[in-house]
Amino acid sequence: MLIEKFETLFDTPEAVEELRKLILDAAIRGKLVPQDQNDEPASVLLERIDEEKNRLVKEGKVRKQKALPPIEQEKIPYEIPQGWEWVRLGEIGDWGAGATPNRTNPQYYNGTIHWLKTGELNDGYILDSQEKITELALKECSLRVNKPGSVLIAMYGATIGKVGILEIEATTNQACCACSPFLISNKYLFYFLKASRSSLIRLGMGGAQPNISKQKIVNFPFPLPPLNEQKRIVAKVDQLMTFCDRLKETIIQRQKAAEQLLQSVLKQSFSSE
Numbered sequence: 001m002l003i004e005k006f007e008t009l010f011d012t013p014e015a016v017e018e019l020r021k022l023i024l025d026a027a028i029r030g031k032l033v034p035q036d037q038n039d040e041p042a043s044v045l046l047e048r049i050d051e052e053k054n055r056l057v058k059e060g061k062v063r064k065q066k067a068l069p070p071i072e073q074e075k076i077p078y079e080i081p082q083g084w085e086w087v088r089l090g091e092i093g094d095w096g097a098g099a100t101p102n103r104t105n106p107q108y109y110n111g112t113i114h115w116l117k118t119g120e121l122n123d124g125y126i127l128d129s130q131e132k133i134t135e136l137a138l139k140e141c142s143l144r145v146n147k148p149g150s151v152l153i154a155m156y157g158a159t160i161g162k163v164g165i166l167e168i169e170a171t172t173n174q175a176c177c178a179c180s181p182f183l184i185s186n187k188y189l190f191y192f193l194k195a196s197r198s199s200l201i202r203l204g205m206g207g208a209q210p211n212i213s214k215q216k217i218v219n220f221p222f223p224l225p226p227l228n229e230q231k232r233i234v235a236k237v238d239q240l241m242t243f244c245d246r247l248k249e250t251i252i253q254r255q256k257a258a259e260q261l262l263q264s265v266l267k268q269s270f271s272s273e
Contacts, residue, residue, distance in 0.1 A: 024195035090218030098172035114170035
């Protein structure tokens with residue numbers, strides 16, 4: 001059985017977590033699924049993204065973004081397959097942070113609008129929030145309403161680098177940066193941010209408190225695959241992460257059984273007659 005073969009290589013829960021990292025790293029380098037020459041190349045997808053951004057700007061749904069500099073050849077982190085494109089994260093989505101309404105104003109809290117803190121980012125789907133704010137808070141404070149499907153990342157604090165995907169409409173505090181992607185798979189972006197967590201955190205080092213910051217995020221290099229390949233990558237990663245879940249659970253159960261057996265043997269060996 002495949003899961004038993006992997007247990008010989010990844011025989012602890014910690015090793016399974018390392019396997020997850022290897023899977024994500026292969027995914028963002030274009031090494032997890034085969035390329036298809038019939039896919040529309042990422043260069044064409046970028047043209048459609050620009051058209052979408054211009055449309056949203058004209059409709060007043062997003063602000064016009066300052067043009068980001070091209071990625072210099074020597075700054076490219078690794079090779080990507082033909083048909084992919086290196087861009088910056090700011091080019092593929094509308095990014096923005098939130099705010100914390102004044103805690104001394106009771107009229108701002110216990111409303112109906114979801115308000116998320118970074119501690120609620122769970123590296124998965126977000127279905128609710130611990131606190132909710134009012135329409136008045138939304139009106140008077142610098143808050144951004146993020147639509148379902150938005151991808152969130154914690155910029156600083158104890159959960160720095162944690163990510164999530166909104167299943168609800170929600171606002172956030174100032175330590176959360178949210179992205180509404182343009183025409184790309186939000187799940188691919190989510191997996192990319194998870195795979196790049198260590199690199200992003202290192203980028204935020206240097207101050208009293210590690211801080212990724214929105215500016216550092218939007219300038220971060222992003223390997224953009226063709227849209228159809230993004231979907232294949234997401235499907236394969238989902239499949240492999242489910243496998244890792246099963247593998248980890250099997251290892252934990254076997255460790256528990258071994259521990260119980262050991263305790264039973266010790267009890268019988270050293271119990272008084």
